[in-house]
Amino acid sequence: MIEKIEVPALARVEGEGGLYIKLKDGQAEEIRVDIYEPPRFFEGFLQGRFLQEVPDITARICGICPVAYQMSSVQALESALGITISEQTRLLRRLLYCGEYIESHALHIYLLQAPDLLGKESALELAAVAPDVVRNALRLKKIGNDLLKAIGGRSVHPVNACVGGFYRWPDVEPIKALLPDLEWGLEAAQETVRWSVTLPYPDLELDYEFVALHRPDEYAVYDGDVWSSKRKPVPVDEFDKVYLEEHVRHSNALHSRTIDGNPYLVGPLARLNLNHEQLSPLAQKALSEAGIKLPLCNPYKSLIARAIELVDAYETAIQLVKNYQPSGKAYAPLTLKAGVGAGASEAPRGLLFHRYAVDAQGLVLRARIVPPTAQNLPRMEEDLKSLVPQIIQLPHAEATLTAEHLVRSYDPCISCATHFLKLRIEEIE
Numbered sequence: 001m002i003e004k005i006e007v008p009a010l011a012r013v014e015g016e017g018g019l020y021i022k023l024k025d026g027q028a029e030e031i032r033v034d035i036y037e038p039p040r041f042f043e044g045f046l047q048g049r050f051l052q053e054v055p056d057i058t059a060r061i062c063g064i065c066p067v068a069y070q071m072s073s074v075q076a077l078e079s080a081l082g083i084t085i086s087e088q089t090r091l092l093r094r095l096l097y098c099g100e101y102i103e104s105h106a107l108h109i110y111l112l113q114a115p116d117l118l119g120k121e122s123a124l125e126l127a128a129v130a131p132d133v134v135r136n137a138l139r140l141k142k143i144g145n146d147l148l149k150a151i152g153g154r155s156v157h158p159v160n161a162c163v164g165g166f167y168r169w170p171d172v173e174p175i176k177a178l179l180p181d182l183e184w185g186l187e188a189a190q191e192t193v194r195w196s197v198t199l200p201y202p203d204l205e206l207d208y209e210f211v212a213l214h215r216p217d218e219y220a221v222y223d224g225d226v227w228s229s230k231r232k233p234v235p236v237d238e239f240d241k242v243y244l245e246e247h248v249r250h251s252n253a254l255h256s257r258t259i260d261g262n263p264y265l266v267g268p269l270a271r272l273n274l275n276h277e278q279l280s281p282l283a284q285k286a287l288s289e290a291g292i293k294l295p296l297c298n299p300y301k302s303l304i305a306r307a308i309e310l311v312d313a314y315e316t317a318i319q320l321v322k323n324y325q326p327s328g329k330a331y332a333p334l335t336l337k338a339g340v341g342a343g344a345s346e347a348p349r350g351l352l353f354h355r356y357a358v359d360a361q362g363l364v365l366r367a368r369i370v371p372p373t374a375q376n377l378p379r380m381e382e383d384l385k386s387l388v389p390q391i392i393q394l395p396h397a398e399a400t401l402t403a404e405h406l407v408r409s410y411d412p413c414i415s416c417a418t419h420f421l422k423l424r425i426e427e428i429e
Contacts, residue, residue, distance in 0.1 A: 005391075005400050019407055021384060028388045031381045033407060046367040051077050051358050052163050052334075058354075058369065059157045062413055064107070067100040067148070068347030069354075069369075070161045071222060075343025076354040077163045079237070082339070083332050089165040091320055094222045096151045096161070097345070098317035101221070102144030102185065103155075104348035105268075105306040105313070108411045109192065110137030113303050116405040117199045140188055140310075143181045147317065150174045165331030175324055182321065186282065186314040189307070193286040196307040201300045202402065206386055208297060208379070209262060210270035211243070213346050219278045219312055220271070221346045227274050228264070229295075237342040239353050245370065256375040263378035266350025267410065268305035269296055283312035299383055300409045306348075336362040347372050349411050373412045380407055 007019040022030040042061055046054060058073045059066035071093055078085060110133065111123040120126045127134040145155035151170045152158020160166050213224035214233065226242075227233045234242055243264070245254040258264055273295040276287065287308050296305060342355040350372030357366040387406055391399040 005396070005403055007400060007404050017412070019384075019403060021388065021403060023388065023392065026389075026392055028385045031384045033377055033380050033384075043367045043369055046356075046364050049364050051080075051356070051362045051364060054356070054364065054367075055161050055163065056157075056159060061369075061371070063156050064104050064413065065100055065347045065349065066157045067096050067152070067161075068345055068352050070158070071097060071345040072343045072352045072354040072369075073356075074161060074163050075223065075236075075345065076341045076356050077343075077358070079341030079343060080339035080356055080358050081163070081334060081337060081341070083164055083334070085165055085332060086328070088326055088328075089330070089332075090222065092151065092166065092170075092324070092326070093161070095317060095320040095324070096148065096158070097221050098313045098320070099144045099147030099151065101309060101313040101348055102147065102317070103141045104144070104411075105310045106137055106140035106144065108348075109196070109303055109306050109310070110134065110140075112411065113405075113409055114199070116401075116408060117201065117300070117303070136188055140185055140192075143178070143185045144313075146181065147175075147178055150178060162331060164334055165329075167330065169326035169330045172324060172326070175321055179318065179321055182314060182318050186311065186318060189310040189314045190282065190286050192310055193290050193304070193307045196304045197290045197292065199303070201298060201303075202390075202405070204299060204383070204387060204390070204406075205297050206299065206383060208269070209258065209264040210273050210295070211264045211266050211375075212270040212274045212351060213344060214275055215278065217278070219275050219280065219283075219309075219316075223343075223345060226344065226351070229270075229274060231258070236344045236353070237355075239342065239344060240355065240368070240370065243353075243370075243375070245374070253374045253377060254370075255378045256370065257378055263382050264375070265379050266372045266375050268302050268309055268348070268350075269299070270350065271346060272296065272305040272308060279308065280312045280315040282315045283308055286311050299406060302409055302411075334362070336360060347413075349373060349413055350375060371413065373410070376410055376412070380410055380412070 005021040018034040020032045020034060055070040055073045058069040061069050115123055115126045148158050149155040152160045210229040212227060213220040214227035215224040225233045225235055226239050242259050243256055244259060245256050248255050276294055338360045340357045344351055344353045352372055353370040355368040356364055359365055383406055384403060391402050
């Protein structure tokens, strides 16, 4: 019988972390998702910065989901200043977000999680037996990157978003020129849903508290209220009164729990289960035709949720591109004043919360950033505890790989989750 499972370095995740499971008498005695990547102190070095610098700085927290950090930060700072953006600004930000969902979901579905489910060590091994699958995956991802570049000026860490709107309206022609690729991508995304339900998923059904943004009129990505499957909705500015962070010994990342001490789940499963009625028409059709029964409560099947969201992102992007015809100024003027504001959006990995306090000169006094992976870490450890009875009799190598697959199904962005640390110095006489 297995006594210990240890993965010193998780592969195919963004950042550096490990996994440790200690068993005793057939039970999990200790489970840790170890986050040993050094803290990056973003919340600290934002202090004293002019607020217009914040979106570009926070974008550097992650190379895969920089838009999420920009969108949550601009919302929080606009709230602090009392700025109301135009509807065309909001729609262009939503389109920018489509690009991020497309490139991130295509990457995770085909190149990070699918090799696990198909028994391949890597995407390279998958490419050797299914070259067309990997080739299409790379094209799906590239279309998302091209959309980011057309709007944001760069495909990684775009630089056009600012507090109040955008520094300038992107040219219409390069955006409209993406329509043929987007239409190809929409068909490929629908095929991805059909393919996703044929994959061999481990059997693990869990009782989750799902938490995600919600809007009654669209699939919530850019903004919304905070909904839960087990408690009343709250507005974004009350998020950190209900969902609390704590330090744990084994992690450089904070862990999040509800106000009553329970872990919760953010990300594609939470969004799909809470917001499926707001999906785009073809995404709803794909969901129905694939015979997917909600709620999905298997963490491995987050791949299916991402596939549905890929359809939604492509269909939404096509509509927004067709309607893109900007007019007037690209940004609202800033009237600096002291204030505090909160903002949240849905990164591909889950809800991302920002809160800032600024002074009358527009300098940041305090910053707080709650990334999705940090929120999910306690839930990952609870999932692993539930997995132990299934793997305890497996050969050690197979049990280790199965546990690693579970963590990887979350698409954890470890670097995002390691940017704050409190230091307490006690003087001993």
